[in-house]
Amino acid sequence: SAWTMPYAFNLPFAELEGRDYNDDLLGNKVEGLPEFPTGEVLGGESDYAYVFEWDEYYAPRAVNRLLDAGVRVKVASKPFTGVTADGTHKFDYGTILVPLGPQSVDRDKIHALVQRAADSDGLTVYSVGTGLTPSGIDLGSGSFEDLEKPSIALLSGEGASSYEVGEVWHLLDQRFDMPPTLFPMDRVERADLDRYNVMVMVNGNYDELSERATEKIKRWTQEGGTLITTKYANNWAEQNDLANIEYVNGEEESEEEKQVTPKSYADMSKARGAQYIGGTIFNTKLDLTHPLGYGYNDEDLTVFRNSTLFLEKAENPYATPLYYTDNPLASGYVSDENLEKLSGTAAIVVSDVGSGRVISMTDNPNFRAFWFGTNKLFMNAIFFGQTIDGGSGN
Incomplete structure (x- = not known):
């Protein structure tokens, strides 16, 4: 897993080669904890x-x-x-x-x-x-x-990633004093969803949601709710006609490439592992005029990725406010095949659903509570999802 501090905190920086270094560049030594800045x-x-x-x-x-x-x-x-x-x-x-x-x-x-x-x-x-x-x-x-005050339902329980549920809860409750309501999936069909205007589904498998619960979420979204899905929660949204997204399948193989060459069984585990993205940092472009881009001052944004979920850019040119660059690798390991698949693809797609919208994020913007640089994307979805123009969704 890659670790580059300025990327994680979205800090501007430049590399300094050894011959350019001198002690005069150092600032004052930090003693103790810095004071929180006051405005x-x-x-x-x-x-x-x-x-x-x-x-x-x-x-x-x-x-x-x-x-x-x-x-x-x-x-x-x-x-x-x-x-x-x-x-x-x-x-x-x-x-x-x-x-x-x-x-x-x-x-x-x-x-x-x-x-x-x-x-x-x-x-x-x-x-x-x-x-x-x-x-x-x-x-x-x-x-x-x-703006409406966000009232947030966070789906949890069996099927949802407990790590990522915890990351969202920590961000909202501990940092922003905005405690969400944690909803185990088996409670959704009995819950009053009209009390909420934002719902978050983190990475996970949501097949355990009953048909009645699924229809309830769809109706809630159509009536104006903002549904935020991350990573493999997007599969559930796409399969249930909530997210208008398409997956990247890669280039069609040539006849020569289709010819199978026998390989050593002992190499199988290594070959599979090479296709795994365990934690790599990538370059993206952000539309600073889009509500999901509010508060950022630079269209170049680095994101953390630890999945092989690849989404095509939306057909609607206004529905992909964040996408991977053509040369996206910033730091870490990725196979040549996955790098080619990822290049130029969508990082966020917005779909119109009746009066509501679904915001599909391919990555986890709140990774382990330290990837501060993309927290604002998530908070923008919560506060400004309601303001996204209906004609700009896919």
């Missing part, structure tokens, strides 16, 4: 709105806290330049807007909540005094979309 509310208390960017890791925690308090929160689907108390500032896709009217929560409480976002979540919050902007969308534009 600030620039401009103090506002009488119009607050805005903050989505690129900070704990921005989802701040937004969830606001929504949980009943505050109306919006997300920008287009960039703009805002006039803030700290001067003009360029805001990108995914910027969060907290308007002060109309709201059911009083302004003092909203200010206290955005101050907490700065203090506890490390966010820089901008106080804004006008909805008019020098360029881009105005703050009253319909390109700001209302």
Whole structure:
């Protein structure tokens, strides 16, 4: 399994060859645990709105806290330049807007909540005094979309990977204070799914879901739910007509290649092992304008993969917001055959299902709770899946 720290944390870096190294490049020695960074509310208390960017890791925690308090929160689907108390500032896709009217929560409480976002979540919050902007969308534009508070059902129990269920639970409960409801599969057909707007199915075999439970999930999705499936959970979604995805089968063999050459039985285990992807890092391209790309500043993103599930890009050109590059290997081992299969394929495909959507991820974005670099993809699916335009799904 490959291990490259800056890839795992999505950090910009450059390789330094030995002859270019000198001690002057070293910073101060780190002593003890570093302090959590604190942000600030620039401009103090506002009488119009607050805005903050989505690129900070704990921005989802701040937004969830606001929504949980009943505050109306919006997300920008287009960039703009805002006039803030700290001067003009360029805001990108995914910027969060907290308007002060109309709201059911009083302004003092909203200010206290955005101050907490700065203090506890490390966010820089901008106080804004006008909805008019020098360029881009105005703050009253319909390109700001209302967000719903995520209510998350996480399928668990026999068939679902306990490791990956635990990784999702840890991410949501321990890091973002958003505890999901864990659903054993045999409880789905008796559960009230209308209480939830997001469902997560991690890697696993979901054949144990009853026909009634399957129909219930399909109806829930069609009525507006966001279903997130990772790795082999995609098989279940595809087989039950929820995900419009196609698998990569590889190139048709020539007649010469079809000729079987006898091999030593002793080599069989080694040959099979060579086709296994035990943990390899690959290069992908991310659409930064897509809701699943909000908060990222670079279209080049490295992902961790430990499966041989390969998906074709969607026929709809807007339905594959993340895909593998033509030369995807960044670090680790992969066979030539699997590298060829993977090149240029989809890493995420979005499917329209009635009023809802299914977000199919070929990989685990929350691997072992240390692959921080792709956590935002998962959180974007949770918060912004509801905002993905219906015409952009496969």
